[in-house]
Amino acid sequence: MTQAIGSTLQADRDWWRGAVIYQIYPRSYQDSNGDGIGDLKGITARLPHVASLGVDAIWISPFFTSPMKDFGYDVSNYTDVDPIFGLLADFDALIAEAHRLGIRVMIDLVLSHTSDQHPWFVESRSSRSNPKADWYVWSDSKPDGTPPNNWMSIFGGSAWQWDPTRLQYYMHNFLTSQPDLNLHNPQVQDALLAVERFWLERGVDGFRLDTINFYFHDLELRDNPALAPERRNANTAPAVNPYNYQEHLYDKNRPENLEFLKRFRAVMDEFPAIAAVGEVGDSQIGLEIAGQYTSGNDKMHMCYAFEFLAPDPLTPAGVAQVLHDFARAAPEGWACWAFSNHDVVRHVTRWGQGIADHQAHAKFLASLLMTLRGSVCIYQGEELGLTEADLAYEDLQDPYGIQFWPDFKGRDGCRTPMVWEKDAVNGGFSTGKPWLPVPPDHVRGAVSVQQTDPNSVLNHYRRFLTFRKQHPAFAKGEIEFRACEAPLLSFERTFGNETILCLFNMSGETVTAQRPVERLEVLEGHGFGSQLAEDRITLPAWSGFFARVE
Incomplete structure (x- = not known):
């Protein structure tokens, strides 16, 4: 097909x-x-x-x-x-x-990863010698029975779950019911x-x-190093999750x-x-x-x-x-x-x-x-x-x-x-x-x-x-920033023979910006009420201004 x-x-x-x-x-x-x-x-x-x-x-x-x-x-x-x-x-x-x-x-x-109900995992966990035994990430425990390393799950706790049939741990970056596939295979x-x-x-x-x-x-299952507190953030996992405490080099x-x-x-x-x-x-x-x-x-x-x-x-x-x-x-x-x-x-x-x-x-x-x-x-x-x-x-x-x-x-x-x-x-x-x-x-x-x-x-x-869609510069063009001092953000988008000046007021108050020295053709159809005067551009709260640079 x-x-x-x-x-x-x-x-x-x-x-x-x-x-x-x-x-x-x-x-x-x-x-x-x-x-x-x-x-x-x-x-x-x-x-x-x-x-x-x-x-x-x-x-x-x-x-x-x-x-x-x-x-x-x-x-x-x-x-x-x-x-x-x-x-x-x-x-x-x-x-x-x-x-x-x-x-x-x-x-x-x-x-x-898959569900633990996927037929691949059902077969994989059935023994250490079945045809799909190596389709997921399995490991023996440490001598004391604890997980093979310190890797953490995004959903909290260890990234390893004990399986009583194989007497091994399997890896899960997310829920325990989401075993990780072994793409090394x-x-x-x-x-x-x-x-x-x-x-x-x-x-x-x-x-x-x-x-x-x-x-x-990592095939060697090396421990992840600790992450310095000043480098931790809550963008990948919430701040309450210790997942943020590691530098994820190996998992x-x-x-x-x-x-x-x-x-x-x-x-x-x-x-x-x-x-x-x-x-x-x-x-x-x-x-x-x-x-x-x-x-x-x-x-x-x-x-x-x-x-x-x-x-x-x-x-x-x-x-x-x-x-x-x-x-x-x-x-x-x-x-x-x-x-x-x-x-x-x-x-x-x-x-x-x-x-x-x-x-x-x-x-x-x-x-x-x-x-x-x-x-x-x-x-x-x-x-x-x-x-x-x-x-x-x-x-x-x-x-x-x-x-x-x-x-x-x-x-x-x-x-x-x-x-x-x-x-x-x-x-x-x-x-x-x-x-x-x-x-x-x-x-x-x-x-x-x-x-x-x-x-x-x-x-x-x-x-x-x-x-x-009326201006291909937005979809395909290059970008060059002009000014980034709050509350104004200004950049140009350029594609072919068209350069568009984009100016944004990132605040809840009306602001004015100095008019650029270039000749501008104001673009309409975007829905904002910004105004171009002889020497300045006035932007209402939370608004944008767009003009073709000639």
């Missing part, structure tokens, strides 16, 4: 460079059968909304067969759809409809590449690769990964117009890893790290520093920036403490994200300005939050259902009881409400995405 390209899609191998990708968390997007859980048919029914935004692609979080201990990121069958999400035929219909609407489809592959690599090929032949346009830097471990970020990524890329290159974005789960050396993984045009097309998913306040100097650091670490690479996703506090809440005009702030953040050099990921509900939901302990589903409550409340607050209709039960998400509560304040900002308001956050996203 060859890749299915819809009538409105061209086989452009470079489509991903500067693309805007809309992330869908399927459990929470649209429920089509009333069981309270979103599904593939629900996504298909809502694709017109996605198309109305003007994005280039969707990324769908895992929908594969799974016991759902980590809500799909614990896969028990890589080549089938979990019944709660539907059937393979439903996925085929989703791809066909997306392609008809001009939307490419990327899926989330979790290759570093060529048979494991071949099996994962077969999974990749299965979905490419089914018509997907690319992949988001989960925890891409976790694929390999991830291993050099052997580069050759596997080349193998993965070679399979993609057999098909037209395929792209992959890798998630680099490391806040210590994330950009350096992203640079390695996107160099040479033979590994990942793009990577995103955690710099803009962090809790640190957003500042002009900070934005410029991240872009400078990426350019230094990945001179051959391409970034994919995200402000929110299914794992972190929504950015309008994370960066919005003490801000009076949340709507203006949300519009400003969207515009900033979509003018940075790189591709863009937008997380569902971001286009509505949804805030982080504050859930009661009894409503939590996320094992991460349950483990560290109340100091860390987990990821459920950013995973609550999408809200479609203000006057429908559960905001139009489901006729049944949703798997997570639908916050009443979210319902008040549902799609049906914002649809008819020209000044809504939703219509700003649509307007700005149209504006972005």
Whole structure:
């Protein structure tokens, strides 16, 4: 089977460079059968909304067969759809409809680990001599029965779990029910590449690769060194997690990964117009890893790290520093920036403490994200300005939050259902009881409400995405920073013969900036009310100014 390209899609191998990708968390997007859980048919029914935004692609979080201990990121069958999400035929219909609407489809592959219910692991743990005995990371204990080294799990505690059948420990970077695959074994690599090929032949346009830097471990199982307190941060794991106390030299970020990524890329290159974005789960050396993984045009097309998913306040100097650091670490690479996703506090809440005009702030953040050099990921509900939901302990589903409550409340607050209709039960998400509560304040900002308001956050996203497409410099161009003194951020985007000056007021007060000496042609259509005078530019609170430099 060859890749299915819809009538409105061209086989452009470079489509991903500067693309805007809309992330869908399927459990929470649209429920089509009333069981309270979103599904593939629900996504298909809502694709017109996605198309109305003007994005280039969707990324769908895992929908594969799974016991759902980590809500799909614990896969028990890589080549089938979990019944709660539907059937393979439903996925085929989703791809066909997306392609008809001009939307490419990327899926989330979790290759570093499986569920402990995956047949591979069931066989692997059955003995030390079975054909898949070496498909996972097993080790004898130390003489005193303790784990083989000091590696930690992101979800808390040791990264090793004792198995009474093999009388050995197995490694798990996440839940104990998520054993790590041993990619040092060529048979494991071949099996994962077969999974990749299965979905490419089914018509997907690319992949988001989960925890891409976790694929390999140190064969000597050396202890990780301690991390100096001043170097600890809470970008990869919450501050209450001792995972932050180690420098993760040996349990991830291993050099052997580069050759596997080349193998993965070679399979993609057999098909037209395929792209992959890798998630680099490391806040210590994330950009350096992203640079390695996107160099040479033979590994990942793009990577995103955690710099803009962090809790640190957003500042002009900070934005410029991240872009400078990426350019230094990945001179051959391409970034994919995200402000929110299914794992972190929504950015309008994370960066919005003490801000009076949340709507203006949300519009400003969207515009900033979509003018940075790189591709863009937008997380569902971001286009509505949804805030982080504050859930009661009894409503939590996320094992991460349950483990560290109340100091860390987990990821459920950013995973609550999408809200479609203000006057429908559960905001139009489901006729049944949703798997997570639908916050009443979210319902008040549902799609049906914002649809008819020209000044809504939703219509700003649509307007700005149209504006972005009218100027290729935003998607493909180089970036050069002019000024980064708070509250003003200024940079130029250049592509071909077009140079665009971008000026942002990152504050809640009106500010003025000196007019540049160059001749400017003010650009319209972005929705901001900044004014250009003879000697100055006036920017309202949380706004932007855009002009072509002549």
